[in-house]
Amino acid sequence: MIDVHKKVFKLDTKNTSYIFTLSPQGHPIHIHYGSRLPSADVEALRLKNNITLGSTVDYAPGYCLDSELLEYSGIGKGDYRHSPIECMLPDGSFTTDFVYEGHRVTQGAYENDCGLPFAMGGGETLTVWFRDTKFKSLRLFLNYTVFPECDVIARNAELHNGENGEVAIRKFMSAMVDLPESDYTLLTLNGSWAKEAHIQDSPVSYGIHVNDSAVGASSNRHNPAFLLKKTGADELQGRVMGFNLLYSGNHYSAVEKTNQDTLRAMLGINPHCFLWKLGYGEKFVTPQAVMTFSEHGINGMAANFHDFVNHHIIPKHFRNVQRPVVLNNWEATFFDFNRRKILGMAKKAAELGVEMFVLDDGWFGKRNNDRAGLGDWVVNEKKLPSGLGALAKSINAMGLRFGLWFEPECVNPDSDLYRKHPDWAIQIPGREPSLGRNQLTLDLTRAEVRDYIVDSVDKVLRSANIEYVKWDYNRHISDAFGSTLQNQGEFFHRYILGLYDVLRRIFKEKYPHILLESCSSGGNRFDLGMLCFSPQVWTSDDTDAMERLDIQRGMYCFYPPSSISCHVSMCPNAQTLRNVPLSTRFNVAAFGVMGYELDFGELTPEERRQIKEQIEFYKTHRHTFQFGRFSRYFPKPGQRESWQMAGNGEILAAIYNLSYHAIPTRDTLRILEAKPGKIYRMKSVPQKLRINRFGGLIKHVVPIHLKADGLVLRFADRHFAMTDGQEDYTCSGETLRSGVNLAMQYSGTGYGKDLRITGDFGSSLYVVREEA
Numbered sequence: 223m224i225d226v227h228k229k230v231f232k233l234d235t236k237n238t239s240y241i242f243t244l245s246p247q248g249h250p251i252h253i254h255y256g257s258r259l260p261s262a263d264v265e266a267l268r269l270k271n272n273i274t275l276g277s278t279v280d281y282a283p284g285y286c287l288d289s290e291l292l293e294y295s296g297i298g299k300g301d302y303r304h305s306p307i308e309c310m311l312p313d314g315s316f317t318t319d320f321v322y323e324g325h326r327v328t329q330g331a332y333e334n335d336c337g338l339p340f341a342m343g344g345g346e347t348l349t350v351w352f353r354d355t356k357f358k359s360l361r362l363f364l365n366y367t368v369f370p371e372c373d374v375i376a377r378n379a380e381l382h383n384g385e386n387g388e389v390a391i392r393k394f395m396s397a398m399v400d401l402p403e404s405d406y407t408l409l410t411l412n413g414s415w416a417k418e419a420h421i422q423d424s425p426v427s428y429g430i431h432v433n434d435s436a437v438g439a440s441s442n443r444h445n446p447a448f449l450l451k452k453t454g455a456d457e458l459q460g461r462v463m464g465f466n467l468l469y470s471g472n473h474y475s476a477v478e479k480t481n482q483d484t485l486r487a488m489l490g491i492n493p494h495c496f497l498w499k500l501g502y503g504e505k506f507v508t509p510q511a512v513m514t515f516s517e518h519g520i521n522g523m524a525a526n527f528h529d530f531v532n533h534h535i536i537p538k539h540f541r542n543v544q545r546p547v548v549l550n551n552w553e554a555t556f557f558d559f560n561r562r563k564i565l566g567m568a569k570k571a572a573e574l575g576v577e578m579f580v581l582d583d584g585w586f587g588k589r590n591n592d593r594a595g596l597g598d599w600v601v602n603e604k605k606l607p608s609g610l611g612a613l614a615k616s617i618n619a620m621g622l623r624f625g626l627w628f629e630p631e632c633v634n635p636d637s638d639l640y641r642k643h644p645d646w647a648i649q650i651p652g653r654e655p656s657l658g659r660n661q662l663t664l665d666l667t668r669a670e671v672r673d674y675i676v677d678s679v680d681k682v683l684r685s686a687n688i689e690y691v692k693w694d695y696n697r698h699i700s701d702a703f704g705s706t707l708q709n710q711g712e713f714f715h716r717y718i719l720g721l722y723d724v725l726r727r728i729f730k731e732k733y734p735h736i737l738l739e740s741c742s743s744g745g746n747r748f749d750l751g752m753l754c755f756s757p758q759v760w761t762s763d764d765t766d767a768m769e770r771l772d773i774q775r776g777m778y779c780f781y782p783p784s785s786i787s788c789h790v791s792m793c794p795n796a797q798t799l800r801n802v803p804l805s806t807r808f809n810v811a812a813f814g815v816m817g818y819e820l821d822f823g824e825l826t827p828e829e830r831r832q833i834k835e836q837i838e839f840y841k842t843h844r845h846t847f848q849f850g851r852f853s854r855y856f857p858k859p860g861q862r863e864s865w866q867m868a869g870n871g872e873i874l875a876a877i878y879n880l881s882y883h884a885i886p887t888r889d890t891l892r893i894l895e896a897k898p899g900k901i902y903r904m905k906s907v908p909q910k911l912r913i914n915r916f917g918g919l920i921k922h923v924v925p926i927h928l929k930a931d932g933l934v935l936r937f938a939d940r941h942f943a944m945t946d947g948q949e950d951y952t953c954s955g956e957t958l959r960s961g962v963n964l965a966m967q968y969s970g971t972g973y974g975k976d977l978r979i980t981g982d983f984g985s986s987l988y989v990v991r992e993e994a
């Protein structure tokens with residue numbers, strides 16, 4: 223729904239309008255981004271500039287670029303805000319002044335064969351182009367694709383050089399937005415390895431707030447996605463704008479509160495170490511930026527992005543396709559396994575209902591620890607004497623599918639690959655390269671390196687029935703240098719183009735049916751670029767459920783549960799030594815692509831029984847858990863959090879204890895997506911508690927004296943569990959939305975059969991079904 227009338231461009235989605243126009247001089251003037259408007263009332267909406275302000279520079283009498291809300295800007299003609307483009311022109315100057323030349327509207331999504339992935343299946347695309355006022359054959363193209371159903375607009379920019387001289391690009395953003403007001407809070411996702419996507423709220427203040435990555439990947443430090451929430455907005459209500467980038471490399475976004483109290487935001491490739499030279503007839507295409515707007519708070523904004531990712535980003539083959547329950551052996555074995563051990567684990571997994579066994583790191587080369595073997599993609603016959611084909615067959619015979627781990631972008635110096643091709647690893651001649659996790663990164667800017675990766679992965683994929691690949695990448699780039707590049711300013715971007723080339727050749731062209739799970743030590747490359755190839759991402763190496771609340775909470779702002787891979791692991795947890803009840807570990811992992819990462823053989827018979835029930839439950843509600851409409855809120859900020867998924871006539875609602883105190887406050891749970899006018903039945907999911915959780919207290923509830931660490935209790939703990947109180951309510955959608963008062967939680971004064979016994983790290987899960 224793109225309407226162009228008298229040089230006013232109006233882009234409508236189901237619930238939003240985006241409007242811009244042209245100044246008489248030909249600059250693109252931003253008019254509106256927000257709720258859908260029936261008409262483009264430019265005069266009413268336009269930011270007024272009736273007087274020129276002191277110490278400003280006029281482009282024309284009474285017309286000052288610094289005071290205008292612009293759609294895209296340049297340097298040197300009076301707009302002193304952060305510029306989206308910085309390039310040295312053939313005359314050595316940095317001043318650019320792009321004015322309107324033409325536009326066109328085409329059906330469908332934006333396409334370009336520059337090697338970047340783009341969102342698929344959009345409604346219409348508007349391209350507006352501008353030429354520089356001095357270098358008239360230097361053209362800037364701005365592309366806008368609307369995705370009406372999910373209220374998303376995708377944008378990118380291109381620079382075409384038709385001049386005889388060279389244009390050196392130092393900075394080139396995909397999109398920029400100027401807004402008339404600046405009372406927003408910026409929400410970004412920050413962290414590190416095993417601590418990804420922690421939400422940070424920063425009030426927009428004077429100056430420039432930068433959210434970027436320079437590690438060569440989109441990074442676990444600062445995810446490319448961010449949102450702006452207007453004063454008063456929260457999870458449930460208020461105006462929120464979300465932004466993200468289809469890019470897996472160094473990204474940059476900046477939010478500026480200007481001296482006139484307006485706001486400028488932009489996002490694109492990070493200018494850090496970036497220099498791209500355009501000769502005559504050459505062009506540069508930026509990655510796509512996407513934006514959405516909702517009046518329904520962060521949940522409304524997130525729902526738009528979730529729909530967008532599920533329908534326009536992830537590969538067609540996996541759209542709306544339920545993801546299998548996997549068992550991954552990593553946290554259970556690390557590098558220490560053999561065929562017998564793997565088959566033993568797989569057998570138990572099959573008995574409990576697992577659908578896919580994923581063999582992680584350590585199956586190839588001389589890989590017994592992380593110091594050797596990376597790069598040598600041939601099976602380690604000491605561990606797996608009959609090879610991968612036979613292993614996959616045995617696993618398939620148990621009724622499980624088989625998946626395999628790779629890390630094709632990296633190499634250990636102690637590997638046959640490195641001994642043969644040391645020059646394939648990224649390093650600067652005459653400078654000792656730095657290692658990360660004992661490995662170097664391969665130079666994906668080189669065609670022969672990419673060919674090696676494609677061929678060696680292909681050979682393995684042909685050798686066995688492999689239906690899932692976990693594609694890992696465990697270090698940041700250092701010593702950046704492309705040994706065949708003339709201009710090292712191209713290195714980081716060419717690396718990412720190289721990665722997309724490899725992924726495209728393997729997973730789009732040859733093996734579109736293989737489910738690819740992108741992993742980069744967990745969420746070091748959780749971005750829309752990777753999601754164009756891999757429907758799901760291993761979210762974090764931190765599998766502690768309480769830590770996962772922080773991590774998944776952040777990811778849900780921008781990425782759908784179907785893309786968030788979550789495993790239930792052993793306790794004490796490998797990262798935190800925390801003991802979290804098995805029920806909570808499941809209740810957190812279930813709000814995503816749920817799997818397990820432990821040795822079922824090390825669990826008690828009672829725990830195995832519970833896991834069997836968990837898997838059955840997950841499969842019954844899997845479509846809702848993976849593809850439903852997600853919402854979250856804090857029933858008691860700092861103490862309780864609730865995640866909910868709605869779809870298929872049901873709502874799955876969890877409430878988690880973030881902290882727990884004696885004489886617990888009562889819990890009221892609002893079911894956010896319950897529909898007024900409908901009747902629902904809300905039932906708690908039965909949960910079990912380990913007997914040994916009660917320790918010495920058990921003597922108060924059993925008639926005979928038992929020692930807390932004695933044989934009897936140890937036996938009882940292995941084979942039995944305490945049950946949680948059950949709740950069952952039938953009520954209207956209105957009541958659910960207003961809030962149900964839940965049963966009390968355990969407190970020191972006793973154990974009653976109706977109590978919810980959750981306590982520290984506890985949680986409850988409810989199934990809310992629409993009655994016929």
Ligand code: DGJ
Nearest residue numbers: 552582583741743744763
């Ligand atoms: C990092 C990943 O995040 C882990 O899940 C595991 O695959 C290891 N790498 C293996 O080296």
